[in-house]
Amino acid sequence: MTILASSHLNKSIKQKSCLWNFDGSSTFQSEGSNSDICLVPAAVFRDPFRKDSNKLVFCEVFKYNRKPADTNLRHTYKRIMDVVSNQCLWFGMEQEYTLMGADGHPFGWPSNGFPGPQDPYYCGVGVDKAYCRDIAEVHHRACLQAGIKIWGRDAEVMPA
Secondary structure, eight states: OOOOEEOOOOOOOOOSOOEEEEEEGGTTTSSGGGGGEEEEEEEEEEEEOOOOEEEEEEEEOOOOOOOTTOOOHHHHHHHHHHTTTSOOOOOOOOOOOOOOTTTTBBTTSSSOOSSSSSSGGGTTTTTTTTHHHHHHHHHHHHHHHTTTTOOOOOOOOOOO
């Protein structure tokens, strides 16, 4: 699970200490006996929605004992990237999401079943194959305005 916290701070966040904490047992990130979870800022971006001095703060998640939470894959990733920092790496990461309707079904799915095979939806070409494209475009532009390095997007596998 990635934690995104929106913060209204007037100063730059550069510290590596616990800035926020929460009860991790409610998100299945800790056991009930020691449920304090600590959020440590990892990256700060301009808030493309609230603007002005508002920031979006991406955080790492640590357990009560300051060890990375099991869901904190960024910690492992950074450790590996530090080891190979002298190399020229070229790779991409993908984030996928599905937009759901009020009826609990993904947009474009029949309300009483499943759509046909994925073939016509793969790479989402055509207005009858990719729904809510305007939402995906706003999300893409918001990432760019925030300063998040994002290079592309596509609708893939299913209509929503």
